[in-house]
Amino acid sequence: MATNRQAASSSSRWRAPVLFAVLAVLFVLEGTVRNSMFSGSWNTSLAILNMGLISAITALGVNMQWGYAGLFNVGVVGFLAMGALAPVLVSLPPVEGAWAAGGTRLMGALLVGLGTLAMAKLAWTRTRSGIATTAVLIAGFVAYRWLFDPAVVAIEANNPARHGNIGGLGLPVLLSWAVGGLFAAAAAWAIGKVALGLRSDYLAIATLGIGEIIVAVMKNENWLARGVMNITSIPRPVAQEVDLQNNPDFVEFASSWGFAAAEASGIWVKLSYMSLFLVVLLAIILLAELALKSPWGRMMRAIRDNETAAEAMGKDVTRRHLQVFILGSAVIGVAGAMMVTLDGLLAPTSYNPLRYTFLIWVMVIVGGSGNNWGAVLGAVTIWFLWIKAEVWGPALFALLTAPLPDSAFKSHLLDSAPHMRFIAMGLVLLLVLRFAPRGLLPEK
Amino acid sequence: MSDTTFGNRGNRDASVVNPKGRGTIDGTRRSGPLGPGQAGDPFLIGEAMTGGYGKGADILHDCTIAVEQGQIAVIVGPNGAGKSTAMKAIFGMLNLRQGSVRLNGQDITALNPQDRVKAGMGFVPQVNNIFPSMTVEENLEMGAYIRRDDIKATMAQVYDLFPAVAAKRRQAAGELSGGQRQQVAVGRALMTQPKVLMLDEPTAGVSPIVMDELFDRIIAIARGGLPVLMVEQNARQAMMIADKAYVLVQGANAHTGTGEELMKNDEVRRTFLGG
Amino acid sequence: MDIANALVVFLNFVFIPAAAYGAQLALGALGVTLVYGILRFSNFAHGDTMAFGTGTVILLTWGLQAMGISAGPLPTALIALPFGIALTALLVLGTDRAVYRFYRKQKAAPIILVMASVGVMFVMNGLTRVLIGVDEYRFDDGARFIMDVRTFREMTGLPEGLALRSTQALTVGVALVVMVALFWFLNRTKSGKAMRAYSDNEDLALLSGIDPERVVRLTWIIAAGLATIAGTLYGLDKSFKAFNYFQILLPIFAAAIVGGLGNPLGAIAGGFLVAFSEVAVTYPWVRVVGYLVPGYEPSGLMQLLGTEYKFAVSFVILIVVLLFRPTGLFRGKSV
Incomplete structure (x- = not known):
C-alpha cells in the first residue's frame, strides 16, 4: 500500500515537468524545423507562445472561479472585452x-x-x-x-x-492592465450580486447574457472605443520593430547571432512581450497559490466540497462565491487588456464567444480543473493546437484527397478544411472528459 | 451529489444542471439469461446474498430472505442492518457477488430491475415513490406501463382499496398528504398486477392512525392472494401481521421465524422490541 | 387621433414580426427545456443543432430545386424539412450513443454532461461549417407575400400599409401545429407520459417498467425535430447564417428559464414574452405615437434601446423574473 502511494506520487511529481517539456519541444520545433507541419520561424513560434500566455492568464481566472468555487462562467468573452477597454480609455492620448x-x-x-x-x-x-x-x-x-x-x-x-x-488619458499602457482588471471586477460585482444571490445560482445564463451585452456595447457605442471602426494605435510597452531596424547597434547585434535585422527585430519585440507576460503570469500564479494555502483558500475549498456543512458552520457561502467570482474576473480583465496591447488593436467584431469563452473552457478542463499549472499547460497546449490545426487540417485534407480526381466535391472539402479545427477542439474536449476527466494535471 | 470528476463543482447552478428527479439505478444495464429454479423453492427467495453498492464494501453477508405464496414476510432489524439493502438486492439494484434470486420457479439473478418488474415484481421504494407533478390517475397509469391489456378494472380495484386517493384522482400527486402519497405509491405498484409486492418501510414518516390504516390495507392485499415482502421500522406491529419475519443484524440473518415465534424469543424481544 | 393607422403600424412593425420571432424562440426553448427536464442538463449544443439541421434542410432544398421539385406557393424547404429532421435526429442520436450515454451509465453529475455538450457544440459547429460554410444564405422561395403593402392600401384606403410575408404566417402556423402536437403527445400518449414520469422521478419510472433508454432516445428525436423546425423557420423568416444560430442561444435559454426550466408551457410563454419585449423595446414608436397624439412631434425616434441591444432585453427580463419569481413564471407541471 505504502509503496503504491509513493509510486503514484512520484509519477505525479514528474508529470507536470514532463508535459511542460513536451510543450517546449513543440515550440522549439515550430521555431526551427521547416516542413508541412511546422513553420520553422521563431517569429511564428513566439507569436503563438505570447497569445498562449495571455490565454493562460485568462484560463487562470476561469480556473479560480471554477476550480476554487465551482462557478460556471460562460461570459469570459465579456470580461475580456471589459479589460480590453482599459488600454483605450487609459493609455490612448486624449x-x-x-x-x-x-x-x-x-x-x-x-x-x-x-x-x-x-x-x-x-x-x-x-x-x-x-x-x-x-x-x-x-x-x-x-x-x-x-x-x-x-x-x-x-x-x-x-x-x-x-x-x-x-479618447484616453495618455497614461502608461502597463497601468491600463491593472485598470482592465478593475473594469472586469466591477462588471463581475454587478452581475455576481444578482446571479449569486438567488436561491440557486443562475450564473451560467447570467454570464452568457452579460458577455453578449458587453460585446454589443463595445460594438455600438462609438463614443467609447469607436465601435466597429476599431482602435488601431494603442501604445506599446516595448520597442517598435522599425526603431530597432534603424538602430545600428541592434543590427550589428542581430547579425552577430546570424539573423537578418527584420527577423531579429520581430523576435526581440516578441521576447520583450513574452517577458512582460511571464512576469504577470507568474505573479498571478504565486498570488493564487498563496491565497489557496491561506485560511481563506482553505475555507473556499471547504465550501466547494461541502456547501451545506460550510453553511451550517456559519460561513457566508454567497459572499465567498462573489469574492472569488470578482477576483477571477479581474484576472480575465487583465488578460483582456494585455491582449489588445499585444495586438495594438481593439476590434470588437473579433470578440466571438466560441473563441474567447468556450475555447478557454476547453483549456481549463483539458489542463485540469482546480490546478493552476494545469490551466497554464492546458491553455498553451490548446492554443498551439488551435493555431496549428488551421494549418494541419488542410495539409491532412490535401493528403487524403490527393488520389481523388479534381471535382467540386474535392474543392469543397479542401475549402472547408480550416474549419476542421472546431471539430478537432470538440474532440479533444470530449476525449479528455472521457478518458482523463480530471485533466492533464489533476488537482492534488 | 459529489462526483469524482469535478467534485461538487457547478452543481449549484440551476441554469445548467437539473438535480430534480435524478436516478441512482443504471438504466442501461442489459439483463442476462433466466436460469432454472430449484425444487421446493418458496415463491420468491433471495438466497445466500452477498454484495454491496458498486465497487464498495459488502453490506450483505450470506443473507437469505424468502416469501411464500399468499403470505406476508417482514424484514426487521436495527438501523444500518441492511434491511433496505436486502430488499434492493432482491430487486437487482446492487451487485451480488454471491447468491441468487429466484422467483416463481425461475432464477432471475441476472435480470436488471426493469425486467424484474416484467417478471412480476412490484416495488415501492421508501422515498421518492410517486411522480409528483403527475396526477394520481397518471401515476397509476404509469404503474401499468408494461401492460398491454385493459387497466380499468385494476384501477377500480386500487381506488376501492384507497378511497381517499380516488377522490383526488385529477390532482397532482405531489400536492397530497404524506399518507395519501404512500397510498398512491402502493397503488402504482399494484397496477402492474405483480405476482409479489415489495414495500420498503411503507409507514415511514406517517402518523400512527395512518400507519394502522396502511397496515390494514397491506393485510387486505395479502389476504387477496398477493404475497407481500416488506421492510419495517416498527418491528412490533410488523411482527404482529407477519407470517414470516427476518431479523437482520449487520447484513446477515440473525433470527428467522414466524412473527409469533420471534415475538416470544427473549433475545429478539430484549434487543429489538424493548423488553 | 387616428387609431386605425396607429394599429396598422403597430401590427406591421411590432406584432407580426414579434409573433413570428416568438414562435421561433418558443420552439427552440421547448427543445432546451425538454433536454433539461429529461437529460437534466442545459444543452449548449442546441443552437448548433439548430444550425446543423437548417444547413441540411438548405442543402436538401437546393437538391430539390435542382430536380425541379417545388411546393407551389409554399417554400420548397417544407418538403425538405422532414428529411432534414431525420438526418439531424440521426446525428443527435449518434452523439448520445457516443458521448452522453457513457455518463448516464455512470450516473455522473449533470455538470459533466454540460461540459460534454460544449464539446459537442464545437464538433457540430465545425460540421455545419464544413457542410455549408459560414456565409449568409436565403432559401425562401414560393409566394413572398400573403398580403403586401399596396394591396392592403388599395383594400382599406389607409395611408399606412400592412404586409404579411408568407414566411411569417407559415412560421406561426407551423409552430402552433407543432406545439399542439407536442402537448397532445406529452399529456395524452403513453410514451409522452412516460417521458414526464422519467423527468419527475427517474428511478421510479424504471421501477414502473419504463425503458429509460427509450425515453432518452425519444427526447433526443423530439429535440432534434424541434431544433430543425425552429432553425428552418428562423432561416426562412430572416436568413441562414451559422453564427446567428449560436447567438440565438441566449434568448432561447432566457425564454426557457423565464418560463421555468423543464416546463414546456413555460417555454412557449417565455419565447413569446422575450420576443415581444425585444421588438417592443427596440422599435421606434414615433409613428405610432404620431397617429395617436395628433399635433405632437417628438424630436427623437422614441426608441428605448437600439436594435443592437436586443440581447440586453432578454437578459433584463430574465433577471427581473429570477429576482421576483425564482422558479420562473410557471410552476408545478414539468417535463
Whole structure:
C-alpha cells in the first residue's frame, strides 16, 4: 500500500515537468524545423507562445472561479472585452475637443444611470412597492437619455474620420492592465450580486447574457472605443520593430547571432512581450497559490466540497462565491487588456464567444480543473493546437484527397478544411472528459 | 451529489444542471439469461446474498430472505442492518457477488430491475415513490406501463382499496398528504398486477392512525392472494401481521421465524422490541 | 387621433414580426427545456443543432430545386424539412450513443454532461461549417407575400400599409401545429407520459417498467425535430447564417428559464414574452405615437434601446423574473 502511494506520487511529481517539456519541444520545433507541419520561424513560434500566455492568464481566472468555487462562467468573452477597454480609455492620448464637446455631460449621464439603479434598489428595499421602484426607474431613464443622447452626438461628431470617441488619458499602457482588471471586477460585482444571490445560482445564463451585452456595447457605442471602426494605435510597452531596424547597434547585434535585422527585430519585440507576460503570469500564479494555502483558500475549498456543512458552520457561502467570482474576473480583465496591447488593436467584431469563452473552457478542463499549472499547460497546449490545426487540417485534407480526381466535391472539402479545427477542439474536449476527466494535471 | 470528476463543482447552478428527479439505478444495464429454479423453492427467495453498492464494501453477508405464496414476510432489524439493502438486492439494484434470486420457479439473478418488474415484481421504494407533478390517475397509469391489456378494472380495484386517493384522482400527486402519497405509491405498484409486492418501510414518516390504516390495507392485499415482502421500522406491529419475519443484524440473518415465534424469543424481544 | 393607422403600424412593425420571432424562440426553448427536464442538463449544443439541421434542410432544398421539385406557393424547404429532421435526429442520436450515454451509465453529475455538450457544440459547429460554410444564405422561395403593402392600401384606403410575408404566417402556423402536437403527445400518449414520469422521478419510472433508454432516445428525436423546425423557420423568416444560430442561444435559454426550466408551457410563454419585449423595446414608436397624439412631434425616434441591444432585453427580463419569481413564471407541471 505504502509503496503504491509513493509510486503514484512520484509519477505525479514528474508529470507536470514532463508535459511542460513536451510543450517546449513543440515550440522549439515550430521555431526551427521547416516542413508541412511546422513553420520553422521563431517569429511564428513566439507569436503563438505570447497569445498562449495571455490565454493562460485568462484560463487562470476561469480556473479560480471554477476550480476554487465551482462557478460556471460562460461570459469570459465579456470580461475580456471589459479589460480590453482599459488600454483605450487609459493609455490612448486624449482626443482634442472630445471632453469639451460632451465629456462632462456624458459623465453626468453615467452617474445618473448608476444613481437610478441605486435609488431603485433603495426604493425597493425600503418600500417593497413595485410602483415606486418603476417610477424611479422611468424617471431615471428619462433623465439619463436627456443627458446622454446629446453628449454622444456631440462627441461622435468631433472629427469622426479619425476619432469620434472620448479618447484616453495618455497614461502608461502597463497601468491600463491593472485598470482592465478593475473594469472586469466591477462588471463581475454587478452581475455576481444578482446571479449569486438567488436561491440557486443562475450564473451560467447570467454570464452568457452579460458577455453578449458587453460585446454589443463595445460594438455600438462609438463614443467609447469607436465601435466597429476599431482602435488601431494603442501604445506599446516595448520597442517598435522599425526603431530597432534603424538602430545600428541592434543590427550589428542581430547579425552577430546570424539573423537578418527584420527577423531579429520581430523576435526581440516578441521576447520583450513574452517577458512582460511571464512576469504577470507568474505573479498571478504565486498570488493564487498563496491565497489557496491561506485560511481563506482553505475555507473556499471547504465550501466547494461541502456547501451545506460550510453553511451550517456559519460561513457566508454567497459572499465567498462573489469574492472569488470578482477576483477571477479581474484576472480575465487583465488578460483582456494585455491582449489588445499585444495586438495594438481593439476590434470588437473579433470578440466571438466560441473563441474567447468556450475555447478557454476547453483549456481549463483539458489542463485540469482546480490546478493552476494545469490551466497554464492546458491553455498553451490548446492554443498551439488551435493555431496549428488551421494549418494541419488542410495539409491532412490535401493528403487524403490527393488520389481523388479534381471535382467540386474535392474543392469543397479542401475549402472547408480550416474549419476542421472546431471539430478537432470538440474532440479533444470530449476525449479528455472521457478518458482523463480530471485533466492533464489533476488537482492534488 | 459529489462526483469524482469535478467534485461538487457547478452543481449549484440551476441554469445548467437539473438535480430534480435524478436516478441512482443504471438504466442501461442489459439483463442476462433466466436460469432454472430449484425444487421446493418458496415463491420468491433471495438466497445466500452477498454484495454491496458498486465497487464498495459488502453490506450483505450470506443473507437469505424468502416469501411464500399468499403470505406476508417482514424484514426487521436495527438501523444500518441492511434491511433496505436486502430488499434492493432482491430487486437487482446492487451487485451480488454471491447468491441468487429466484422467483416463481425461475432464477432471475441476472435480470436488471426493469425486467424484474416484467417478471412480476412490484416495488415501492421508501422515498421518492410517486411522480409528483403527475396526477394520481397518471401515476397509476404509469404503474401499468408494461401492460398491454385493459387497466380499468385494476384501477377500480386500487381506488376501492384507497378511497381517499380516488377522490383526488385529477390532482397532482405531489400536492397530497404524506399518507395519501404512500397510498398512491402502493397503488402504482399494484397496477402492474405483480405476482409479489415489495414495500420498503411503507409507514415511514406517517402518523400512527395512518400507519394502522396502511397496515390494514397491506393485510387486505395479502389476504387477496398477493404475497407481500416488506421492510419495517416498527418491528412490533410488523411482527404482529407477519407470517414470516427476518431479523437482520449487520447484513446477515440473525433470527428467522414466524412473527409469533420471534415475538416470544427473549433475545429478539430484549434487543429489538424493548423488553 | 387616428387609431386605425396607429394599429396598422403597430401590427406591421411590432406584432407580426414579434409573433413570428416568438414562435421561433418558443420552439427552440421547448427543445432546451425538454433536454433539461429529461437529460437534466442545459444543452449548449442546441443552437448548433439548430444550425446543423437548417444547413441540411438548405442543402436538401437546393437538391430539390435542382430536380425541379417545388411546393407551389409554399417554400420548397417544407418538403425538405422532414428529411432534414431525420438526418439531424440521426446525428443527435449518434452523439448520445457516443458521448452522453457513457455518463448516464455512470450516473455522473449533470455538470459533466454540460461540459460534454460544449464539446459537442464545437464538433457540430465545425460540421455545419464544413457542410455549408459560414456565409449568409436565403432559401425562401414560393409566394413572398400573403398580403403586401399596396394591396392592403388599395383594400382599406389607409395611408399606412400592412404586409404579411408568407414566411411569417407559415412560421406561426407551423409552430402552433407543432406545439399542439407536442402537448397532445406529452399529456395524452403513453410514451409522452412516460417521458414526464422519467423527468419527475427517474428511478421510479424504471421501477414502473419504463425503458429509460427509450425515453432518452425519444427526447433526443423530439429535440432534434424541434431544433430543425425552429432553425428552418428562423432561416426562412430572416436568413441562414451559422453564427446567428449560436447567438440565438441566449434568448432561447432566457425564454426557457423565464418560463421555468423543464416546463414546456413555460417555454412557449417565455419565447413569446422575450420576443415581444425585444421588438417592443427596440422599435421606434414615433409613428405610432404620431397617429395617436395628433399635433405632437417628438424630436427623437422614441426608441428605448437600439436594435443592437436586443440581447440586453432578454437578459433584463430574465433577471427581473429570477429576482421576483425564482422558479420562473410557471410552476408545478414539468417535463
